[in-house]
Amino acid sequence: MLESIYNYFIMDGYGIFIWVAFGLSFVILAGLFVQSIRLFRSSEKALEDLQIQVRQDEK
Amino acid sequence: MINYFANPTRFLKIAKGLQPIVALIAVGSILTGLYYSLIQSPPDYQQSETVRMMYVHVPAAWMAMFCYVALAGFSSVLLIWRHIVADILAKSTAPIGACFTFLALATGSLWGKPMWGTWWVWDARLTSVLILFLLYLGYMVLYNAFDDRSRGARAAAILSIVGVINVPIIKFSVDWWNTLHQPASVIKMDGPAIHSSMLTPLILMAVGYTSLFIWILLIRARAELNLQKVHALKIRLAKV
Numbered sequence: 001m002l003e004s005i006y007n008y009f010i011m012d013g014y015g016i017f018i019w020v021a022f023g024l025s026f027v028i029l030a031g032l033f034v035q036s037i038r039l040f041r042s043s044e045k046a047l048e049d050l051q052i053q054v055r056q057d058e059k
Numbered sequence: 060m061i062n063y064f065a066n067p068t069r070f071l072k073i074a075k076g077l078q079p080i081v082a083l084i085a086v087g088s089i090l091t092g093l094y095y096s097l098i099q100s101p102p103d104y105q106q107s108e109t110v111r112m113m114y115v116h117v118p119a120a121w122m123a124m125f126c127y128v129a130l131a132g133f134s135s136v137l138l139i140w141r142h143i144v145a146d147i148l149a150k151s152t153a154p155i156g157a158c159f160t161f162l163a164l165a166t167g168s169l170w171g172k173p174m175w176g177t178w179w180v181w182d183a184r185l186t187s188v189l190i191l192f193l194l195y196l197g198y199m200v201l202y203n204a205f206d207d208r209s210r211g212a213r214a215a216a217i218l219s220i221v222g223v224i225n226v227p228i229i230k231f232s233v234d235w236w237n238t239l240h241q242p243a244s245v246i247k248m249d250g251p252a253i254h255s256s257m258l259t260p261l262i263l264m265a266v267g268y269t270s271l272f273i274w275i276l277l278i279r280a281r282a283e284l285n286l287q288k289v290h291a292l293k294i295r296l297a298k299v
Contacts, residue, residue, distance in 0.1 A: 011111070012102070012107045012108045014107065014173050015108075017109065017112065017169045017170065017172060018108060020169055021112045021115055021116065021166040021169045021170065022093075022111075024166065025115040025162055028158050028161065029158065029271065032155065032158045032275060033271075033274075033275055033278075036275050036279050036282070039278075040279070040285070042282075043281075043282040043283075043286050043289065044282075046285070046286070046289045047288055047292075050289055050292040051292070054292055054295065
């Protein structure tokens, strides 16, 4: 059982290339996604704050 | 139709409705694609287990080109009709396309080392994809290089339209020049040359990457619209 799991991760000796390729893809795409969400949230916060300020100024 | 989507309020409404649908497709396709890529699909008779890198490399390379064509399309709409939504979509597409191009280069390099014996070679396919990456970087730098946003947007749009000539060069580089890179095996006139057991995860990952691109694009476009409103409000406050 353990040997078959080990062999799966080793992948005929190419495991290091394969797992790095999949890992890098995950890191880059997840990073881009998280950065986009942060950009969206910060833009919403900035817009809300300014809208409050505009309303206060108009009063 | 272009005028229909050019209204920012209408675009926001459509983006909000579309986002959960593309999110569901992206997550579902990528998870299923990963299962097929890493567990279900067989090793190749020549390339052995390294063929699994195809499932992240090839969709990334397709997306690198697809995003660039989309970028040039949005830029054309911006230059011809001056639609603000096209400007926002173009600006939001560039970093996503750059990430996919970087992934295509990096995973290709990781695949090249065990198969070709080298991380990099200055052949037509690899070099043209590197130029694509530089075009994305150039677009982003040029966009932000002007104090006047609209001037930056127009200059970057022209660059992206000129650079679109690189896309067919990438596609046909393996046919036009001698290269270490293998010729097309999926998108070709006489149909795919790979077995369905490998085509299935490849298509699933491609659908997943495309949906992920749309999902991230919508998030970034909504953020950019908010930032434009912030900019307009700041000007209004400064005048008061």
